[in-house]
Amino acid sequence: MVHNPHVPGAGVVMERLCAAFAARGLRSLVVDAADTASPPHELASVDLGACVEVLSPSVSYLAARGLPMNYLDSRATQVGFIDALRIAAPAAQVVVLHAGALDLRRMFVGRTPRPVLMAGPRPDSLTHAYTSMKLLSQRLGALAYDLVVSGDVGIRRAERMAERLTDCADHFLGAALRDMAVVDPHAPPQATVPADMQRLAAGLLPATAQTAHGLADLPPLPASTMPQRRPASVGRLN
Numbered sequence: 001m002v003h004n005p006h007v008p009g010a011g012v013v014m015e016r017l018c019a020a021f022a023a024r025g026l027r028s029l030v031v032d033a034a035d036t037a038s039p040p041h042e043l044a045s046v047d048l049g050a051c052v053e054v055l056s057p058s059v060s061y062l063a064a065r066g067l068p069m070n071y072l073d074s075r076a077t078q079v080g081f082i083d084a085l086r087i088a089a090p091a092a093q094v095v096v097l098h099a100g101a102l103d104l105r106r107m108f109v110g111r112t113p114r115p116v117l118m119a120g121p122r123p124d125s126l127t128h129a130y131t132s133m134k135l136l137s138q139r140l141g142a143l144a145y146d147l148v149v150s151g152d153v154g155i156r157r158a159e160r161m162a163e164r165l166t167d168c169a170d171h172f173l174g175a176a177l178r179d180m181a182v183v184d185p186h187a188p189p190q191a192t193v194p195a196d197m198q199r200l201a202a203g204l205l206p207a208t209a210q211t212a213h214g215l216a217d218l219p220p221l222p223a224s225t226m227p228q229r230r231p232a233s234v235g236r237l238n
Contacts, residue, residue: 001013001014001017001096001097001098001099001115001116001118001148002099002100002101002104002115002116002117002118002129002132002136003034003035003036003098003099003100003101003118004117004118004119004120004125004128004129004132005036005128006120006122006124006125006128007118007119007120007122007125007150007151008120008150008151008185009120009150009151009183009185010034010036010098010118010150012150012183012184012185012187013118013148013150013183014030014032014096014098015189016183016193016194016197017096017116017197017201017204018030018058018059018094018096019189019193020193020197020198020200020201020202021058021093021094021201021205022058022059023193023198024201024202024205026058026093026094026205027057027058027059027060027091027092027093027094028058028059028060028092028093028094028095028096029052029059029060029061029062029085029089029092029094029095029096030059030060030061030062030095030096030098031061031062031064031085031095031096031097031098031099032061032062032063032064032065032098033064033065033066033067033068033097033098033099033103034065034098034099034100035065035066035100036065037063037064037065037098038063038065039063039065039066040062040063040064040065040066040067041063044064044067044070045070048062048084048085048087048088049087049088049089051063051088052088052089060089060092062085062088062089067081068081068099068103068106068107071084072106075109076106077106077107077109078103078106078107079106079107079108079109079110079111081107082107082108082111085097094204094205100132101131101132101135101136102135104136104140105135105136105139105140108140108142109140111140112140112141112142113136113140113142114142114144114145114146114178114204115132115133115136115142115145115146116145116146116147116148116200116204117129117132117133117145117146117147117148117165118147118148118149118150119147119148119149119150119161119165120149120150120151120153121151121152121153126161126164126165129147129165130165130168130169133145133165133169133173133175134172134173137173137174137175138173142175143173143174143175143176144175144176144178145169145175145176145177145178146177146178146179146180146181146200146203146204147161147162147165147177147179147180147181148180148181148182148183148197148200149161149162149180149181149182149183150182150183150185151185153182155182158180158182159180162177162180165177178203179196179199179200179203180196180200181194181196181197181199181200182194182196183197
């Protein structure tokens with residue numbers, strides 16, 4: 001999940017994703033490595049697994065702000081962080097990794113992730129989402145994305161935002177949005193997961209993850225389906 005500083009409620013988005021995965025009987029590990037996250041436990045560099053906090057039978061959490069830098073190698077990648085997560089939480093079937101695009105492109109060198117972008121009510125949030133898409137598509141070859149719109153945004157406005165991002169992604173990057181969901185950051189945690197988020201979460205899972213496997217057995221995450229191409233309405237996204 002790509003961090004967007006202009007979007008409120010990233011924590012709620014992660015909660016909703018985990019709830020959707022839990023509804024499928026899957027155990028999630030939330031790793032918050034964004035620059036707004038809590039710092040990691042002081043033991044993280046010694047025993048990462050001991051720093052994983054169990055929040056519920058289906059969700060565990062790891063505060064990881066700045067932690068991926070501990071795995072920076074001679075090629076300036078952080079791929080060792082992904083491997084360390086597999087070892088630290090082998091029972092997790094899904095990892096919800098929240099980080100900035102610059103960190104994600106170092107973590108996923110040699111892999112092609114299926115990133116989840118975020119946008120919100122502020123116009124600059126959509127610009128930031130496109131900038132992240134551009135970086136990840138050029139550096140990692142990631143061309144399939146999902147979009148979660150978080151905040152006080154109606155479904156029609158969210159659809160227009162998704163269409164605009166779809167147009168620019170297709171026209172300038174050859175990339176595509178697979179699916180879009182809207183999250184209300186004020187909804188109670190017990191609220192039913194909306195159908196659009198359930199669909200988006202299901203699309204993120206490879207076929208092998210639909211049943212019980214541990215994180216160590218799973219490939220990197222995928223995504224779902226989105227609007228058809230329309231003539232590009234460029235705006236300020238390029």
